[in-house]
Amino acid sequence: MKHAHSFYIDGKWVEPSVSKTLEVIDPSTEQPIGTIALGSAADAEKAVAAARRAFASFSQTSNGERIELLKRIVTILKRRNDELGDVISREMGAPLTMARADQAGIGAVHFEQAIKAIETFAFDYMQGTTRILREPVGVVAMITPWNWPINQIACKVAPALATGCTMVLKPSEIAPFNAVIFAEIMDEAGVPKGVFNLVQGDGPSVGAVLASHPDVDMVSFTGSTRAGIAVAQAAAPTVKRVHQELGGKSPNIILRSADFSAAVAAGVRRCFGNSGQTCTAPTRMLVPAERVDEASVIAEREAAALVVGPPSDPRTNLGPVASVAQFNKIQGLIERGIAEGADLVAGGPGRPSHLNAGYYVRPTVFAGVTNQMTIAREEIFGPVLSIIGYDSEEEAVAIANDTPYGLAAYIQGDPKEARALAGRLRAGTVRLNASAWDAAAPFGGYKQSGNGREYGKFGLHEFTEIKSIVGFLEE
Numbered sequence: 001m002k003h004a005h006s007f008y009i010d011g012k013w014v015e016p017s018v019s020k021t022l023e024v025i026d027p028s029t030e031q032p033i034g035t036i037a038l039g040s041a042a043d044a045e046k047a048v049a050a051a052r053r054a055f056a057s058f059s060q061t062s063n064g065e066r067i068e069l070l071k072r073i074v075t076i077l078k079r080r081n082d083e084l085g086d087v088i089s090r091e092m093g094a095p096l097t098m099a100r101a102d103q104a105g106i107g108a109v110h111f112e113q114a115i116k117a118i119e120t121f122a123f124d125y126m127q128g129t130t131r132i133l134r135e136p137v138g139v140v141a142m143i144t145p146w147n148w149p150i151n152q153i154a155c156k157v158a159p160a161l162a163t164g165c166t167m168v169l170k171p172s173e174i175a176p177f178n179a180v181i182f183a184e185i186m187d188e189a190g191v192p193k194g195v196f197n198l199v200q201g202d203g204p205s206v207g208a209v210l211a212s213h214p215d216v217d218m219v220s221f222t223g224s225t226r227a228g229i230a231v232a233q234a235a236a237p238t239v240k241r242v243h244q245e246l247g248g249k250s251p252n253i254i255l256r257s258a259d260f261s262a263a264v265a266a267g268v269r270r271c272f273g274n275s276g277q278t279c280t281a282p283t284r285m286l287v288p289a290e291r292v293d294e295a296s297v298i299a300e301r302e303a304a305a306l307v308v309g310p311p312s313d314p315r316t317n318l319g320p321v322a323s324v325a326q327f328n329k330i331q332g333l334i335e336r337g338i339a340e341g342a343d344l345v346a347g348g349p350g351r352p353s354h355l356n357a358g359y360y361v362r363p364t365v366f367a368g369v370t371n372q373m374t375i376a377r378e379e380i381f382g383p384v385l386s387i388i389g390y391d392s393e394e395e396a397v398a399i400a401n402d403t404p405y406g407l408a409a410y411i412q413g414d415p416k417e418a419r420a421l422a423g424r425l426r427a428g429t430v431r432l433n434a435s436a437w438d439a440a441a442p443f444g445g446y447k448q449s450g451n452g453r454e455y456g457k458f459g460l461h462e463f464t465e466i467k468s469i470v471g472f473l474e475e
């Protein structure tokens with residue numbers, strides 16, 4: 001059992017103001033693996049005050065000093081990578097090999113990108129006789145989810161440190177232990193006291209306090225659209241900057257020119273990665289109407305080939321989903337798909353028959369889905385794919401855009417056609433064919449998927465204010 005009963009505030013591990021704990025559950029066994037202390041408003045206050053005090057000096061450090069700090073963090077992140085991966089796997093259920101390579105590994109990538117970005121970022125330039133400065137935004141509150149926990153922490157902390165901000169992190173209470181290791185890494189790297197602070201806790205007790213705090217200049221939130229709206233509402237009276245990375249319901253348009261069976265198979269695997277708990281998962285597969293049956297057969301085969309099992313087993317492709325709440329929500333939506341008349345071609349309700357405990361979900365594929373069905377509209381955040389037929393490309397674009405979300409979209413087919421269609425999709429990222437992830441590409445959502453952009457130099461923009469010094473040079 002692991003116990004994390006202190007918070008990292010002002011460069012020290014300190015006792016919480018109120019003694020209240022929460023069990024952390026291993027989703028593969030449904031058993032507790034430890035406890036964390038839950039913070040209160042008083043802990044959030046202390047952390048904000050420490051960040052405010054530290055801002056005066058940290059905001060004045062040179063780019064060179066901050067680059068050196070980021071480099072030390074990269075070295076320690078890499079050294080502790082597998083330990084981070086192991087913890088993530090235990091607390092949110094990602095298969096161990098993937099948790100080490102991707103879930104944990106991505107942390108150092110964001111720090112490396114921030115180092116690269118800072119080297120060429122225009123912090124200071126002249127426009128005519130006016131000098132334009134980009135200055136750190138100030139004290140940043142960071143509220144993060146459990147699904148890619150180190151990714152979301154690193155892609156906020158790296159640009160915040162790179163630009164000279166100070167911060168308070170409130171990670172997900174469902175996957176809190178990786179954030180403890182992360183705070184230890186900040187400490188070992190020599191992040192000056194008060195610059196990075198960690199307070200554990202739930203949304204209402206700590207997240208909302210940070211979001212509404214008058215001494216917090218910006219809140220950077222990643223999570224559900226529901227909580228993102230609550231954060232923006234709490235932040236509004238203090239007119240702070242609100243950055244939101246929220247949910248998605250991403251379309252994957254398979255054009256008539258695509259290598260059909262490869263595109264369908266890859267689309268299924270991409271949708272089910274991380275047990276479907278990725279905000280950019282391509283959950284609506286749009287195929288030519290005359291090929292829906294063929295797509296169903298390929299998708300059924302792909303789903304059946306995926307191994308659902310314990311995260312520690314190297315053969316596992318899909319671990320459990322992260323929590324009982326997620327499990328119940330996904331089950332309810334699968335039932336809803338059946339009740340609304342979609343054709344169940346793979347998976348379905350209940351746990352896979354070979355597993356008798358754990359929040360395991362059967363990789364589920366529906367065909368004959370219309371874009372008005374609940375399963376095509378709501379973010380399920382589990383391994384559930386909807387196959388939707390289209391007649392013309394015009395209709396495919398209309399269906400793709402007919403969603404309140406706009407985080408990502410995917411197009412498979414002739415590169416020239418795919419490029420032409422990309423501009424018509426209302427999404428922050430459009431991925432063409434089997435393109436690899438680009439860690440420097442701006443990441444964020446249109447519509448109800450969020451506000452603002454993260455990653456690389458776009459992260460630096462996000463965490464800076466712009467100052468004009470007019471008349472800096474005489475005419």
Ligand SMILES: NC(=O)c1ccc[n+]([C@@H]2O[C@H](COP(=O)([O-])OP(=O)(O)OC[C@H]3O[C@@H](n4cnc5c(N)ncnc54)[C@H](O)[C@@H]3O)[C@@H](O)[C@H]2O)c1
Nearest residue numbers: 144145146171172203207208223224227230245246247279
């Ligand atoms: N767009 C993105 O970059 C991105 C990335 C990953 C996950 N997500 C989204 O995150 C969701 C899954 O994560 P989750 O279940 O942890 O989301 P969640 O919204 O329940 O929780 C996210 C974080 O917000 C906190 N929180 C909850 N209510 C709050 C409130 N009222 N005030 C302040 N903080 C509050 C939680 O404690 C947690 O730290 C999915 O909807 C997914 O699409 C989006």
